[in-house]
Amino acid sequence: MIFLKRQLPIIIAFVAGIMMWIRYYIPSEVSTNLEDGYLEWVRIIVGFAAILGILSLLQHHMLKIRMKRPGFAFSYVTIAAFALMMFAGFAPFNFPGFAEKNMETGSLFNWLYEFTFIPMQATMFSVLAFFIASAAFRAFRARSMEATLLLVAAIIMMVGRVPIGDLISNATPTFMMFGNEYHFIDFEEWTGWLLNVPNAAAKRGILLGVYLSQIAISIRIIFGIERTYMGGGD
Amino acid sequence: MGMGKRLLACMALLLLLPLHAYAVPAPADVELSDVANDEGNAVAISWDWDGSPTEADQFSVELRVNDQLLKHFELSQQEMQTLTDARNWLSGEVGTLLDQRSSAKAEMDQAQSDLDQSIIDKLPGSEVAGLRRTYWQKYRVFRRLDKQIAALQAKFAARTYKGEDLRLKALTWEFLNEAMRNGGEWISAAAMAPMASVGTKGARTDLFGVNAARRNDAGRLYFTVDSISVPNPGTAASDDSSTGLEQFASIPINLVPDIEYQLRMSTYGAAESNPMDPAAGGGPQLAEQISLGTVTPRGNAFDKSKTNNLVFALLFSMIILAFIILARRNPNMFIRRIAGLEAVDEAIGRATEMGKPVMYLTGLQSLSELSTLAAINILGRVAGKIADYESDLIVPNRDPVVQTVAQEVVKEGYATAGRPDAYREDNIFFLTDDQFSFTAATCGIMMRDKPAAIFLMGYYYAESLLLAETGAATGAIQIAGTDAEHQLPFFIVTCDYTLIGEELYAASAYLSREPMLLGSLKGQDIAKALMMAIILLQAILFIFNGEWKFFKDMVTPL
Known part of the structure; x- marks a missing residue:
């Protein structure tokens, strides 16, 4: 167990680190492919980690609701928004009045993204101007x-x-x-x-x-x- | 298996990387040369084209590998029509403005010249002031017209260039450049500018075709073309001798080793359509074909342009490793005091006294970034201290991978401190990977939970101030550490302590006081002193008009 938990990661870090370092100086096809391969692995791992992330998010908010922690009402909003977007994206039928495919432009998914998510994002960004003013005043x-x-x-x-x-x-x-x-x-x-x-x-x-x-x-x-x-x- | 044997096995694995040598020369009429290329395998191909194009000629470049046509660049009839329409529209709109701008520029230049003369002649101040006013009036007129033309240019581009057609985009801009360079004449008189040629990579005019071949597909050549533009040499009424095909004389393409490449260039004349015979429609007719030659490249074993980089990396590594060894012999190395890290205990202690949690952010980047890794390292040290003090630790994450690692690190920190029971996995959670959603959610947590201490470590973007200012509003003691130099001022203004740049990377070693880690810090300082000496020496040489090329070459690409 110690080997798996301690030594193996160190060996992997050493081999990968040195290989990538040497690769930087060798512009051959094999070395390029090696890097491509590594990047693909990273993408695959990140893909799996996304599932972990979603689980963590849901678990966190469920627990918050169950324990009735401060602001637990917002957790309802988060879970509802999450479910709505999932439904809009993966629903096996078309929503009337929206585009035929559920992920393309004009779809409910896209509409929700464009008319709720992006404006909220822009709002958050625009608040920065006031924060700069207040920070500048102090500074x-x-x-x-x-x-x-x-x-x-x-x-x-x-x-x-x-x-x-x-x-x-x-x-x-x-x-x-x-x-x-x-x-x-x-x-x-x-x-x-x-x-x-x-x-x-x-x-x-x-x-x-x-x-x-x-x-x-x-x-x-x-x-x-x-x-x-x-x-x-x- | 001992550590030494494992290292040997690793090194043996590394030696399995195949190494290749360089490219082969080619026929006499075609010049081939090696080009240092990040992706390697680049060969520069130069030729001297002696064709004599007419106004109606169109140009295209064909790239062939083993007689297989890879790409034939040519504008479609629809694209040509789009461009013609847009050009006609621009001619109508911009023609008068261009004339007006030319005369406004002449007037502005004259006004400036009068003003300069008045200063030289030491005319009375009131006269100079009058001339200055006149100049500024003329300047404003010129700028106004210039802006109007720029707006029309943008409109023209928007009308012409739609989608991802790089050929049309390039041609649009080429046309605009020519039009602006030659004033109204080009627009009113010239025929349609012909297309095509191959583009280069970024600012490197000597690099073309940059995508390396993909895995398991060595038999095929992949390349990207960034831009295509050949103004018609027959109609470009410009004195610029580079106008025409000559400016594209060097086209390096990215090649797969051991495959023969044939390159040829063709010119096409545009034939009139025959109204009596619809089948014999107009369009490009092959006029001339020039064989550029063949080449069989071999891969590079070592990118010579990175020699200085390698030398520096080896030197630096040796210095650091030497100091690590020294640190094992003499563990009491002096490291200067870093106020932000001295305050860690104070911050955690405060949280314990107030019975409130500590919040720790690891930045917005993924785990593959070193700043995130540094933040995770510090988290490990901080988690141990928090466990000692029996406080709560909240770690919201933007990246699920970072979250997973953070959970593991904090868990281990608590276990090392002898408090595994106090660890709460639920406190290290993923929020969202969207920048401002993450910011909003984190700010919300700050406002609701009112943490007594907030650590903002890692890399941040525009959200830095939003996070730090919200934290300051909650009255938390804040310690920030980032290598994002643009965000440093925001942290300095809003946080109690800020780790600036390298201090973020030194923090883990500083907090652990582990001799080997401190040794690497010392080595790093020595390397920095060395770099400073090189820069200073180079600056002195520069001031006295001297040059030490070795230093210049050493520092420049780094």
Whole structure:
């Protein structure tokens, strides 16, 4: 049992990891096919896992209803919506007034998706604007030197990205320097600098760290040093 | 079987991967060359076409493998009609606008030139301001016309390009480019632009036909064509010497090893239809055929363009492995303090004191992504601590595979902490794989259950702020960790602690304090220092106009 639970997964992780690594450098048909094969396996496993997911979802909500946990009424909605969509998609007959095939455009399934699911999804996304406003309000309070810098940078970015920024810049007097003409206030230039110099530098620094960390964690996993993801800690 | 023997067996398996060598040269009139290609087996085929097309000529390219015609690119009559109609429509709509835009541009340029001159001549400020106003007026007129034309272009494309017909799409855009490049003349005077040729892969003009052959089907060639466009050299009234077939002179295609490929190009002249004999209808008539040659490629054993990558990977792996070995000898390695991870105990303790659960999210990606794996690793460590503190742990999931693994990891964490009875499988559940549905459901749980501590680990997209802001509204202590650099500001603003980028990957090692894991962190830092030194050196060389090609080549593709 220990072998099946501990050593075999480590061996599989090692062989698969090293194989995929070597495959990256060998552009032959066999190596491409090998990768294709692996990806197919992944798809098959994910397909089975979807069933587990559905079972987990139903089990979770059933239990919630049975135990009458807070918000259990929503579980009724979830299960009803789930059943309705399943029925609309797999019903062995056509729904009057809808397309002939149950999954195609114009079908009840499609109608439910387009006129309930997508609007709800869009609503959720559009709420983001208000959340950004509230988060920005908190972040831009000039409580410290760093927060003040953030506030100033944010104001420049916001003004620089709207048409009035251009108008303000063009209304200010100009001066010549090194043969070029500059505006005293030039939001476009400033936003460009903010994005391309400090922002890009910080982002690249973070990304460099992330990529190196990813290589390190891959090595740890391939060589079986990191095993937490298999359960059982060290 | 010992570990060493198992490793040897694994290595032997790896050696079974067949390795191939490179491609074969071809007839003298056709140039063949190897092209480094991610999928491998690419051969560049260049030819010099000396045909002399007329306005009515149409072009097509045929690709044959062992005399089997694979693809003959040609516009159907219906497609040609669609394009002609759309073009006629555009000619009527856009002709005047193009003229107006040309004159508006001339006026704008003149205004700019006057303004520049006034600055050079140091004219009074009021005059300069007047000229500047004039320039901006002209600029706005030009931009307005430009936008109108762009809108018409979009309409034209929408009328012409329907569905997934890449040929028509490519031709539509080619036609538009030509039309815009040559102003109204092309639209009013030119005949229908002929089609066709083969396209290239993405931005790589030297790559064509990119789909690798599928499994167990080595006898057949599969390839994709991204675009097809050949403007008619006979009618393109442009000085651009690349207009015409010459611009497609290099067509690498993706080949299956050991199969002979024959390629030929044909040109077709469009014959008038004969009204007296409907059977002898008009349409493309073969005018000229050019054999491009044959080629039998052999697969690549090693992609040389990735040598630097390999060198770096080996070097980096060696550094990390060396530090892991060092860590076993000296377990007391110094790792800097990470505030977000120091706060884990505080967060869980708070949840225990308040008698409320801890919520843990593993991000929105699948288990094949390393950030999710890192989040799962941290979950394992955190679950043990939560079991110690006897708190509840809620883990909503977006991916059923992640959910299954998370269940296993948490279960094991509880068991390791000696509290297997406290583990509740039902608390680690799947919600939905839709991004915003998952967000809505998770936010709902946050509002109802009011967790005392929320961990947001892994990769997040636009929902990051929705989740973190809702968590902040419930008053929970929040610890986030992500390598999604675009979402970091949102977490920093709304969470109490944020693990930035690499800290997410270091967290598991940090929390476990396991010498071997800490050793790999140390090795990673050394590799980072090395990279920084290389970048700094390259930057200095760049500033002083020098170049160390080795470094440049080493860093650029990474």
